Amino acid sequence: MKRLYLSDTVAGEIGSYIAERKLSAGDRLPSVSTWMARLQVGRSTLREGLKRLEAEGVIEVINGKGIFVSDQQTFRLFSRLHVTDARRHLLEMLDVRLVLEEKAVVLATQHASEAQFADMAQHLEDYRAAREADDFLRVHEADSAFHLAIYQASHNEVLVALIRSIHSELYVSWQTPQDRNEVFDASFPHHVTLLEAMRRRDIEAASSAFHALMAATRHTVEMM
Amino acid sequence: MKRLYLSDTVAGEIGSYIAERKLSAGDRLPSVSTWMARLQVGRSTLREGLKRLEAEGVIEVINGKGIFVSDQQTFRLFSRLHVTDARRHLLEMLDVRLVLEEKAVVLATQHASEAQFADMAQHLEDYRAAREADDFLRVHEADSAFHLAIYQASHNEVLVALIRSIHSELYVSWQTPQDRNEVFDASFPHHVTLLEAMRRRDIEAASSAFHALMAATRHTVEMM
DNA sequence: CATCTCCGACCTGTCTGATAGCTACATTTA
DNA sequence: TAAATGTAGCTATCAGACAGGTCGGAGATG
Numbered sequence: 001m002k003r004l005y006l007s008d009t010v011a012g013e014i015g016s017y018i019a020e021r022k023l024s025a026g027d028r029l030p031s032v033s034t035w036m037a038r039l040q041v042g043r044s045t046l047r048e049g050l051k052r053l054e055a056e057g058v059i060e061v062i063n064g065k066g067i068f069v070s071d072q073q074t075f076r077l078f079s080r081l082h083v084t085d086a087r088r089h090l091l092e093m094l095d096v097r098l099v100l101e102e103k104a105v106v107l108a109t110q111h112a113s114e115a116q117f118a119d120m121a122q123h124l125e126d127y128r129a130a131r132e133a134d135d136f137l138r139v140h141e142a143d144s145a146f147h148l149a150i151y152q153a154s155h156n157e158v159l160v161a162l163i164r165s166i167h168s169e170l171y172v173s174w175q176t177p178q179d180r181n182e183v184f185d186a187s188f189p190h191h192v193t194l195l196e197a198m199r200r201r202d203i204e205a206a207s208s209a210f211h212a213l214m215a216a217t218r219h220t221v222e223m224m
Numbered sequence: 225m226k227r228l229y230l231s232d233t234v235a236g237e238i239g240s241y242i243a244e245r246k247l248s249a250g251d252r253l254p255s256v257s258t259w260m261a262r263l264q265v266g267r268s269t270l271r272e273g274l275k276r277l278e279a280e281g282v283i284e285v286i287n288g289k290g291i292f293v294s295d296q297q298t299f300r301l302f303s304r305l306h307v308t309d310a311r312r313h314l315l316e317m318l319d320v321r322l323v324l325e326e327k328a329v330v331l332a333t334q335h336a337s338e339a340q341f342a343d344m345a346q347h348l349e350d351y352r353a354a355r356e357a358d359d360f361l362r363v364h365e366a367d368s369a370f371h372l373a374i375y376q377a378s379h380n381e382v383l384v385a386l387i388r389s390i391h392s393e394l395y396v397s398w399q400t401p402q403d404r405n406e407v408f409d410a411s412f413p414h415h416v417t418l419l420e421a422m423r424r425r426d427i428e429a430a431s432s433a434f435h436a437l438m439a440a441t442r443h444t445v446e447m448m
Numbered sequence: 449c450a451t452c453t454c455c456g457a458c459c460t461g462t463c464t465g466a467t468a469g470c471t472a473c474a475t476t477t478a
Numbered sequence: 479t480a481a482a483t484g485t486a487g488c489t490a491t492c493a494g495a496c497a498g499g500t501c502g503g504a505g506a507t508g
Contacts (some may be wrong), residue, residue: 006491007275031459042492044268051231055279063460064499089443092382100325159318229461255488266463286491288470
Protein backbone atom coordinates (compact mmCIF):
# COMPACT_ATOMS: atom_id res chain seq x y z
CA MET A 1 0.00 0.00 0.00
CA LYS A 2 2.85 2.32 0.83
CA ARG A 3 3.84 4.39 -2.15
CA LEU A 4 7.52 4.71 -2.75
CA TYR A 5 8.78 8.09 -3.84
CA LEU A 6 12.33 8.74 -4.85
CA SER A 7 12.63 11.68 -2.50
CA ASP A 8 11.77 9.46 0.44
CA THR A 9 14.32 6.93 -0.67
CA VAL A 10 16.84 9.74 -0.75
CA ALA A 11 15.95 10.65 2.83
CA GLY A 12 16.41 7.06 3.89
CA GLU A 13 19.69 6.81 2.06
CA ILE A 14 21.14 9.89 3.70
CA GLY A 15 19.76 8.81 7.06
CA SER A 16 21.53 5.46 6.68
CA TYR A 17 24.71 7.28 5.76
CA ILE A 18 24.57 9.12 9.07
CA ALA A 19 23.72 6.02 11.04
CA GLU A 20 26.34 3.81 9.45
CA ARG A 21 29.14 6.27 9.96
CA LYS A 22 27.85 7.07 13.42
CA LEU A 23 28.03 10.78 12.65
CA SER A 24 27.06 13.11 15.47
CA ALA A 25 25.91 16.66 15.96
CA GLY A 26 27.74 19.22 13.86
CA ASP A 27 29.35 16.77 11.48
CA ARG A 28 29.24 17.88 7.89
CA LEU A 29 27.67 15.82 5.12
CA PRO A 30 28.63 15.75 1.43
CA SER A 31 27.26 18.61 -0.62
CA VAL A 32 24.09 18.58 -2.66
CA SER A 33 25.88 18.08 -5.96
CA THR A 34 27.88 15.21 -4.51
CA TRP A 35 24.71 13.50 -3.40
CA MET A 36 23.12 14.14 -6.80
CA ALA A 37 25.98 12.31 -8.48
CA ARG A 38 26.08 9.57 -5.88
CA LEU A 39 22.37 8.80 -5.80
CA GLN A 40 21.74 9.65 -9.45
CA VAL A 41 18.78 11.90 -8.75
CA GLY A 42 17.82 15.39 -9.74
CA ARG A 43 18.36 18.43 -7.64
CA SER A 44 14.75 18.98 -6.61
CA THR A 45 14.28 15.35 -5.64
CA LEU A 46 17.37 15.48 -3.50
CA ARG A 47 16.33 18.69 -1.84
CA GLU A 48 12.91 17.28 -1.03
CA GLY A 49 14.62 14.40 0.71
CA LEU A 50 16.79 16.84 2.61
CA LYS A 51 13.75 18.89 3.55
CA ARG A 52 12.14 15.85 5.04
CA LEU A 53 15.19 14.99 7.12
CA GLU A 54 15.35 18.61 8.16
CA ALA A 55 11.72 18.55 9.29
CA GLU A 56 12.47 15.39 11.25
CA GLY A 57 15.29 17.21 12.95
CA VAL A 58 17.97 14.89 11.65
CA ILE A 59 19.94 17.42 9.67
CA GLU A 60 20.24 21.15 9.17
CA VAL A 61 20.91 22.73 5.80
CA ILE A 62 22.60 26.10 5.99
CA ASN A 63 22.79 28.44 3.04
CA GLY A 64 26.31 28.83 1.76
CA LYS A 65 27.83 26.42 4.24
CA GLY A 66 26.51 22.94 3.72
CA ILE A 67 24.54 20.13 5.25
CA PHE A 68 25.10 19.29 8.90
CA VAL A 69 23.92 16.67 11.34
CA SER A 70 21.51 18.30 13.76
CA ASP A 71 22.00 18.02 17.51
CA GLN A 72 18.58 16.73 18.37
CA GLN A 73 15.19 16.30 16.91
CA THR A 74 12.36 18.42 18.17
CA PHE A 75 8.80 17.37 17.59
CA ARG A 76 5.51 19.10 17.86
CA LEU A 77 3.43 16.68 19.82
CA PHE A 78 0.56 18.94 20.69
CA SER A 79 0.70 21.27 17.72
CA ARG A 80 -2.52 19.87 16.42
CA LEU A 81 -4.08 19.17 19.76
CA HIS A 82 -6.86 21.61 20.32
CA VAL A 83 -6.49 22.69 23.92
CA THR A 84 -9.68 24.18 25.27
CA ASP A 85 -9.07 23.87 28.98
CA ALA A 86 -5.55 24.82 29.95
CA ARG A 87 -5.87 23.70 33.55
CA ARG A 88 -7.21 20.31 32.61
CA HIS A 89 -4.49 19.99 30.01
CA LEU A 90 -1.86 20.61 32.68
CA LEU A 91 -3.36 17.98 34.93
CA GLU A 92 -3.42 15.47 32.10
CA MET A 93 0.20 16.20 31.40
CA LEU A 94 1.03 15.69 35.04
CA ASP A 95 -0.61 12.27 34.92
CA VAL A 96 1.53 11.27 31.98
CA ARG A 97 4.66 12.71 33.49
CA LEU A 98 3.92 10.94 36.75
CA VAL A 99 3.95 7.46 35.30
CA LEU A 100 6.92 8.03 33.03
CA GLU A 101 9.05 9.66 35.65
CA GLU A 102 8.13 7.22 38.39
CA LYS A 103 9.40 4.48 36.15
CA ALA A 104 12.57 6.47 35.59
CA VAL A 105 12.98 6.95 39.32
CA VAL A 106 12.67 3.25 40.00
CA LEU A 107 15.07 2.33 37.21
CA ALA A 108 17.54 5.00 38.26
CA THR A 109 17.43 3.79 41.85
CA GLN A 110 18.41 0.38 40.57
CA HIS A 111 20.92 1.28 37.90
CA ALA A 112 22.35 4.77 38.38
CA SER A 113 26.09 5.06 38.83
CA GLU A 114 27.69 7.09 41.59
CA ALA A 115 28.80 9.64 39.00
CA GLN A 116 25.20 10.08 37.93
CA PHE A 117 24.08 10.62 41.51
CA ALA A 118 26.82 13.21 41.90
CA ASP A 119 25.53 14.86 38.75
CA MET A 120 22.04 15.06 40.20
CA ALA A 121 23.40 16.46 43.45
CA GLN A 122 25.21 19.17 41.52
CA HIS A 123 21.98 20.16 39.78
CA LEU A 124 20.24 20.37 43.13
CA GLU A 125 23.00 22.59 44.45
CA ASP A 126 22.59 24.84 41.41
CA TYR A 127 18.90 24.82 42.09
CA ARG A 128 19.36 25.99 45.66
CA ALA A 129 21.90 28.65 44.74
CA ALA A 130 19.75 30.03 41.93
CA ARG A 131 16.74 30.14 44.20
CA GLU A 132 18.69 32.09 46.76
CA ALA A 133 19.74 34.56 44.08
CA ASP A 134 16.15 34.86 42.89
CA ASP A 135 17.31 33.82 39.42
CA PHE A 136 14.23 31.99 38.27
CA LEU A 137 15.53 31.16 34.84
CA ARG A 138 18.44 29.28 36.36
CA VAL A 139 16.18 27.71 38.96
CA HIS A 140 14.12 26.24 36.20
CA GLU A 141 17.14 25.11 34.25
CA ALA A 142 18.57 23.34 37.26
CA ASP A 143 15.24 21.72 38.00
CA SER A 144 14.97 20.50 34.41
CA ALA A 145 18.53 19.23 34.46
CA PHE A 146 17.89 17.31 37.66
CA HIS A 147 14.89 15.51 36.26
CA LEU A 148 16.59 14.83 32.94
CA ALA A 149 19.48 13.33 34.85
CA ILE A 150 17.08 10.90 36.46
CA TYR A 151 15.80 9.80 33.08
CA GLN A 152 19.31 9.33 31.80
CA ALA A 153 20.27 7.33 34.85
CA SER A 154 17.40 4.97 34.15
CA HIS A 155 19.51 3.47 31.37
CA ASN A 156 16.39 3.00 29.31
CA GLU A 157 17.13 4.58 25.95
CA VAL A 158 13.55 4.54 24.84
CA LEU A 159 12.50 6.43 27.92
CA VAL A 160 15.26 8.97 27.44
CA ALA A 161 14.48 9.48 23.75
CA LEU A 162 10.81 9.88 24.54
CA ILE A 163 11.26 12.36 27.32
CA ARG A 164 13.83 14.37 25.41
CA SER A 165 11.38 14.66 22.58
CA ILE A 166 8.43 15.86 24.58
CA HIS A 167 10.27 17.53 27.41
CA SER A 168 9.69 21.08 26.26
CA GLU A 169 6.02 20.50 25.78
CA LEU A 170 5.50 18.43 28.88
CA TYR A 171 7.36 20.56 31.35
CA VAL A 172 7.40 24.14 30.20
CA SER A 173 3.75 24.95 30.40
CA TRP A 174 3.36 25.44 34.10
CA GLN A 175 6.00 28.08 34.32
CA THR A 176 3.50 30.73 35.25
CA PRO A 177 5.26 33.90 36.27
CA GLN A 178 3.13 34.08 39.37
CA ASP A 179 3.97 32.36 42.60
CA ARG A 180 7.14 30.78 41.37
CA ASN A 181 8.60 30.94 44.79
CA GLU A 182 5.83 28.83 46.23
CA VAL A 183 6.17 26.14 43.62
CA PHE A 184 9.89 25.81 44.00
CA ASP A 185 10.01 26.18 47.76
CA ALA A 186 7.34 23.55 48.16
CA SER A 187 9.11 21.05 45.96
CA PHE A 188 12.76 21.55 46.83
CA PRO A 189 12.81 19.49 50.06
CA HIS A 190 11.18 16.63 48.17
CA HIS A 191 13.94 16.77 45.59
CA VAL A 192 16.53 16.34 48.31
CA THR A 193 14.64 13.48 49.91
CA LEU A 194 14.23 11.82 46.53
CA LEU A 195 17.91 11.97 45.71
CA GLU A 196 18.90 10.59 49.11
CA ALA A 197 16.49 7.70 48.77
CA MET A 198 17.73 6.84 45.30
CA ARG A 199 21.28 6.96 46.51
CA ARG A 200 20.43 4.48 49.25
CA ARG A 201 18.96 2.25 46.51
CA ASP A 202 15.73 2.39 48.48
CA ILE A 203 13.04 1.99 45.84
CA GLU A 204 10.15 2.32 48.28
CA ALA A 205 11.42 5.58 49.76
CA ALA A 206 12.38 6.99 46.37
CA SER A 207 8.98 6.21 44.96
CA SER A 208 7.15 7.78 47.86
CA ALA A 209 9.38 10.85 47.80
CA PHE A 210 8.64 11.25 44.13
CA HIS A 211 4.93 10.95 44.78
CA ALA A 212 5.17 13.61 47.46
CA LEU A 213 6.97 15.84 44.98
CA MET A 214 4.35 15.35 42.33
CA ALA A 215 1.54 15.81 44.82
CA ALA A 216 2.99 19.20 45.71
CA THR A 217 3.22 20.13 42.04
CA ARG A 218 -0.29 18.92 41.37
CA HIS A 219 -1.55 20.91 44.30
CA THR A 220 -0.18 24.15 42.90
CA VAL A 221 -1.71 23.44 39.50
CA GLU A 222 -5.07 22.70 41.06
CA MET A 223 -4.91 25.95 42.98
CA MET A 224 -4.51 27.93 39.74
CA MET B 225 19.47 33.95 14.59
CA LYS B 226 16.78 31.94 12.89
CA ARG B 227 17.18 32.06 9.16
CA LEU B 228 14.01 32.49 7.20
CA TYR B 229 13.71 30.45 4.06
CA LEU B 230 10.87 30.84 1.63
CA SER B 231 10.06 27.16 1.69
CA ASP B 232 9.51 27.30 5.44
CA THR B 233 7.27 30.31 5.03
CA VAL B 234 5.31 28.28 2.53
CA ALA B 235 4.91 25.48 5.04
CA GLY B 236 3.65 27.95 7.62
CA GLU B 237 1.27 29.51 5.14
CA ILE B 238 -0.30 26.20 4.17
CA GLY B 239 -0.43 25.13 7.78
CA SER B 240 -2.30 28.30 8.66
CA TYR B 241 -4.67 27.66 5.79
CA ILE B 242 -5.56 24.30 7.32
CA ALA B 243 -5.87 25.68 10.83
CA GLU B 244 -7.96 28.69 9.85
CA ARG B 245 -10.46 26.68 7.87
CA LYS B 246 -10.42 23.97 10.51
CA LEU B 247 -9.87 21.33 7.85
CA SER B 248 -9.74 17.76 9.05
CA ALA B 249 -8.44 14.40 7.93
CA GLY B 250 -9.00 13.65 4.28
CA ASP B 251 -9.91 17.16 3.22
CA ARG B 252 -8.35 18.18 -0.04
CA LEU B 253 -6.12 21.22 -0.44
CA PRO B 254 -5.64 23.37 -3.54
CA SER B 255 -3.25 21.96 -6.12
CA VAL B 256 0.42 22.77 -6.43
CA SER B 257 -0.08 25.19 -9.32
CA THR B 258 -2.82 26.98 -7.41
CA TRP B 259 -0.51 27.46 -4.47
CA MET B 260 2.29 28.62 -6.77
CA ALA B 261 0.07 31.36 -8.09
CA ARG B 262 -1.35 32.24 -4.70
CA LEU B 263 1.95 32.43 -2.82
CA GLN B 264 3.97 33.66 -5.78
CA VAL B 265 6.72 31.07 -5.39
CA GLY B 266 8.35 28.57 -7.69
CA ARG B 267 7.43 24.95 -7.84
CA SER B 268 10.49 23.56 -6.09
CA THR B 269 10.11 26.01 -3.22
CA LEU B 270 6.49 25.08 -2.83
CA ARG B 271 7.22 21.38 -2.96
CA GLU B 272 9.91 21.73 -0.30
CA GLY B 273 7.35 23.38 1.92
CA LEU B 274 4.93 20.55 1.22
CA LYS B 275 7.62 17.99 1.97
CA ARG B 276 8.21 19.53 5.34
CA LEU B 277 4.50 19.48 6.21
CA GLU B 278 4.40 15.91 4.99
CA ALA B 279 7.31 14.97 7.25
CA GLU B 280 5.52 16.60 10.15
CA GLY B 281 2.52 14.46 9.35
CA VAL B 282 0.24 17.40 8.64
CA ILE B 283 -0.52 16.58 5.03
CA GLU B 284 -0.14 13.80 2.54
CA VAL B 285 0.70 14.37 -1.11
CA ILE B 286 -0.51 11.62 -3.39
CA ASN B 287 0.67 11.27 -6.94
CA GLY B 288 -2.05 11.97 -9.46
CA LYS B 289 -4.66 12.82 -6.84
CA GLY B 290 -3.67 15.89 -4.91
CA ILE B 291 -2.78 17.20 -1.49
CA PHE B 292 -4.75 16.00 1.50
CA VAL B 293 -4.90 16.74 5.18
CA SER B 294 -3.43 13.82 7.08
CA ASP B 295 -5.23 12.20 9.95
CA GLN B 296 -2.40 12.16 12.40
CA GLN B 297 1.11 13.31 12.77
CA THR B 298 3.68 10.59 13.04
CA PHE B 299 7.07 11.52 14.22
CA ARG B 300 10.06 9.30 14.20
CA LEU B 301 11.12 8.94 17.77
CA PHE B 302 13.83 6.41 17.26
CA SER B 303 15.08 7.50 13.87
CA ARG B 304 18.32 8.61 15.39
CA LEU B 305 18.44 6.08 18.16
CA HIS B 306 21.23 3.73 17.31
CA VAL B 307 19.85 0.35 18.21
CA THR B 308 22.61 -2.11 18.84
CA ASP B 309 20.71 -4.72 20.77
CA ALA B 310 17.28 -5.36 19.29
CA ARG B 311 16.15 -7.59 22.10
CA ARG B 312 17.08 -5.13 24.79
CA HIS B 313 15.43 -2.38 22.77
CA LEU B 314 12.21 -4.35 22.71
CA LEU B 315 12.34 -4.89 26.44
CA GLU B 316 12.92 -1.21 27.05
CA MET B 317 9.98 -0.38 24.86
CA LEU B 318 7.86 -2.82 26.81
CA ASP B 319 8.78 -1.04 30.04
CA VAL B 320 7.66 2.28 28.62
CA ARG B 321 4.53 0.82 27.15
CA LEU B 322 3.76 -0.88 30.43
CA VAL B 323 3.59 2.28 32.49
CA LEU B 324 1.73 4.30 29.86
CA GLU B 325 -0.82 1.66 29.14
CA GLU B 326 -1.37 0.74 32.75
CA LYS B 327 -2.27 4.35 33.40
CA ALA B 328 -4.63 4.20 30.44
CA VAL B 329 -6.21 1.03 31.77
CA VAL B 330 -6.85 2.59 35.16
CA LEU B 331 -8.27 5.77 33.67
CA ALA B 332 -10.40 3.84 31.21
CA THR B 333 -11.76 1.68 34.00
CA GLN B 334 -12.84 4.84 35.74
CA HIS B 335 -14.07 6.90 32.84
CA ALA B 336 -14.92 4.76 29.81
CA SER B 337 -18.46 4.91 28.49
CA GLU B 338 -20.50 1.84 27.70
CA ALA B 339 -20.16 2.63 24.01
CA GLN B 340 -16.41 2.57 24.35
CA PHE B 341 -16.50 -0.79 26.09
CA ALA B 342 -18.69 -2.08 23.28
CA ASP B 343 -16.11 -0.76 20.83
CA MET B 344 -13.36 -2.69 22.60
CA ALA B 345 -15.48 -5.82 22.64
CA GLN B 346 -15.97 -5.51 18.89
CA HIS B 347 -12.23 -5.30 18.34
CA LEU B 348 -11.72 -8.40 20.45
CA GLU B 349 -14.31 -10.23 18.40
CA ASP B 350 -12.49 -9.16 15.21
CA TYR B 351 -9.30 -10.38 16.84
CA ARG B 352 -10.75 -13.81 17.53
CA ALA B 353 -12.29 -14.13 14.06
CA ALA B 354 -9.10 -13.08 12.31
CA ARG B 355 -7.08 -15.50 14.40
CA GLU B 356 -9.41 -18.29 13.42
CA ALA B 357 -9.00 -17.40 9.75
CA ASP B 358 -5.22 -17.27 10.15
CA ASP B 359 -5.30 -13.68 8.86
CA PHE B 360 -2.38 -12.28 10.80
CA LEU B 361 -2.59 -8.83 9.32
CA ARG B 362 -6.13 -8.42 10.58
CA VAL B 363 -5.21 -10.03 13.90
CA HIS B 364 -2.62 -7.35 14.42
CA GLU B 365 -4.96 -4.60 13.31
CA ALA B 366 -7.63 -5.73 15.74
CA ASP B 367 -5.13 -5.99 18.54
CA SER B 368 -3.86 -2.50 17.83
CA ALA B 369 -7.38 -1.14 17.64
CA PHE B 370 -8.24 -2.71 21.00
CA HIS B 371 -5.31 -1.10 22.76
CA LEU B 372 -5.86 2.22 21.07
CA ALA B 373 -9.47 2.10 22.22
CA ILE B 374 -8.26 1.78 25.79
CA TYR B 375 -6.12 4.87 25.41
CA GLN B 376 -9.00 6.78 23.94
CA ALA B 377 -11.31 5.70 26.73
CA SER B 378 -8.87 7.10 29.24
CA HIS B 379 -10.12 10.56 28.30
CA ASN B 380 -6.59 11.88 28.71
CA GLU B 381 -5.84 13.74 25.51
CA VAL B 382 -2.16 14.02 26.23
CA LEU B 383 -1.90 10.28 26.65
CA VAL B 384 -3.81 9.70 23.43
CA ALA B 385 -1.71 12.17 21.46
CA LEU B 386 1.45 10.65 22.80
CA ILE B 387 0.55 7.08 22.08
CA ARG B 388 -0.83 7.89 18.64
CA SER B 389 2.45 9.54 17.81
CA ILE B 390 4.68 6.71 18.87
CA HIS B 391 2.31 3.85 18.30
CA SER B 392 3.86 2.61 15.10
CA GLU B 393 7.31 2.58 16.61
CA LEU B 394 6.35 1.26 19.97
CA TYR B 395 4.15 -1.58 18.82
CA VAL B 396 5.18 -2.68 15.38
CA SER B 397 8.62 -3.97 16.11
CA TRP B 398 7.82 -7.26 17.67
CA GLN B 399 5.74 -8.43 14.75
CA THR B 400 8.21 -11.11 13.93
CA PRO B 401 6.82 -13.43 11.32
CA GLN B 402 7.81 -16.36 13.44
CA ASP B 403 5.67 -17.77 16.19
CA ARG B 404 2.86 -15.32 15.69
CA ASN B 405 0.37 -17.90 16.81
CA GLU B 406 2.04 -18.31 20.16
CA VAL B 407 2.11 -14.62 20.90
CA PHE B 408 -1.49 -14.06 20.05
CA ASP B 409 -2.82 -17.24 21.58
CA ALA B 410 -1.00 -16.57 24.81
CA SER B 411 -2.35 -13.07 25.15
CA PHE B 412 -5.92 -13.38 23.92
CA PRO B 413 -7.44 -14.75 27.15
CA HIS B 414 -5.83 -11.90 29.06
CA HIS B 415 -7.45 -9.44 26.71
CA VAL B 416 -10.84 -10.85 27.52
CA THR B 417 -10.20 -10.83 31.25
CA LEU B 418 -8.97 -7.27 31.02
CA LEU B 419 -12.05 -6.03 29.24
CA GLU B 420 -14.38 -7.75 31.68
CA ALA B 421 -12.57 -6.25 34.66
CA MET B 422 -12.67 -2.77 33.19
CA ARG B 423 -16.34 -3.15 32.47
CA ARG B 424 -16.96 -4.05 36.10
CA ARG B 425 -15.07 -0.87 37.04
CA ASP B 426 -12.75 -3.11 39.00
CA ILE B 427 -9.44 -1.27 38.94
CA GLU B 428 -7.57 -3.94 40.89
CA ALA B 429 -8.65 -6.75 38.61
CA ALA B 430 -8.10 -4.69 35.45
CA SER B 431 -4.63 -3.75 36.54
CA SER B 432 -3.65 -7.30 37.37
CA ALA B 433 -5.13 -8.61 34.12
CA PHE B 434 -3.10 -6.06 32.24
CA HIS B 435 0.02 -7.08 34.08
CA ALA B 436 -0.63 -10.69 33.20
CA LEU B 437 -1.01 -9.70 29.57
CA MET B 438 2.23 -7.79 29.55
CA ALA B 439 4.02 -10.55 31.39
CA ALA B 440 2.99 -12.94 28.63
CA THR B 441 4.22 -10.53 25.98
CA ARG B 442 7.46 -9.94 27.82
CA HIS B 443 7.94 -13.66 28.13
CA THR B 444 7.75 -14.16 24.37
CA VAL B 445 10.23 -11.35 23.80
CA GLU B 446 12.62 -12.78 26.31
CA MET B 447 12.38 -16.15 24.59
CA MET B 448 13.48 -14.64 21.28
C1' DC C 449 55.27 42.21 9.50
C1' DA C 450 50.43 42.83 10.57
C1' DT C 451 46.01 43.97 8.91
C1' DC C 452 42.52 44.91 5.71
C1' DT C 453 40.15 44.35 1.27
C1' DC C 454 38.63 42.01 -2.41
C1' DC C 455 37.94 38.16 -5.29
C1' DG C 456 36.95 33.62 -6.49
C1' DA C 457 35.63 28.85 -5.35
C1' DC C 458 32.09 26.43 -3.38
C1' DC C 459 27.94 26.12 -1.33
C1' DT C 460 22.69 26.42 -0.82
C1' DG C 461 18.07 28.87 -2.23
C1' DT C 462 14.90 29.58 -5.77
C1' DC C 463 12.83 29.73 -10.43
C1' DT C 464 11.48 27.76 -14.87
C1' DG C 465 10.29 24.68 -18.61
C1' DA C 466 9.81 20.03 -19.97
C1' DT C 467 8.58 15.22 -19.54
C1' DA C 468 6.74 11.10 -17.46
C1' DG C 469 3.47 8.72 -14.70
C1' DC C 470 -0.70 8.41 -11.96
C1' DT C 471 -5.86 8.97 -11.20
C1' DA C 472 -10.50 9.70 -12.10
C1' DC C 473 -13.97 10.04 -15.32
C1' DA C 474 -16.17 10.43 -19.71
C1' DT C 475 -16.32 8.22 -24.18
C1' DT C 476 -16.00 4.74 -27.32
C1' DT C 477 -16.05 0.03 -28.65
C1' DA C 478 -16.76 -5.08 -28.75
C1' DT D 479 -23.49 -4.24 -20.59
C1' DA D 480 -18.81 -4.32 -19.80
C1' DA D 481 -14.27 -3.67 -21.23
C1' DA D 482 -11.04 -0.68 -23.58
C1' DT D 483 -9.64 3.89 -24.63
C1' DG D 484 -9.06 8.80 -24.52
C1' DT D 485 -8.43 12.80 -21.88
C1' DA D 486 -7.94 16.38 -18.40
C1' DG D 487 -5.74 17.40 -14.26
C1' DC D 488 -2.68 16.23 -11.02
C1' DT D 489 1.92 15.02 -8.91
C1' DA D 490 7.04 13.19 -9.55
C1' DT D 491 11.24 14.05 -11.37
C1' DC D 492 14.83 16.09 -14.15
C1' DA D 493 18.06 19.52 -16.05
C1' DG D 494 19.67 24.05 -16.36
C1' DA D 495 20.11 28.62 -14.81
C1' DC D 496 20.81 32.42 -11.74
C1' DA D 497 21.03 34.73 -7.20
C1' DG D 498 22.99 35.05 -2.82
C1' DG D 499 25.59 33.35 1.41
C1' DT D 500 30.25 31.75 3.32
C1' DC D 501 34.96 31.26 3.70
C1' DG D 502 39.69 31.47 2.83
C1' DG D 503 43.58 33.10 0.35
C1' DA D 504 46.02 36.52 -2.72
C1' DG D 505 47.28 40.85 -2.83
C1' DA D 506 47.09 45.70 -1.36
C1' DT D 507 47.88 48.80 2.39
C1' DG D 508 49.91 50.70 6.53
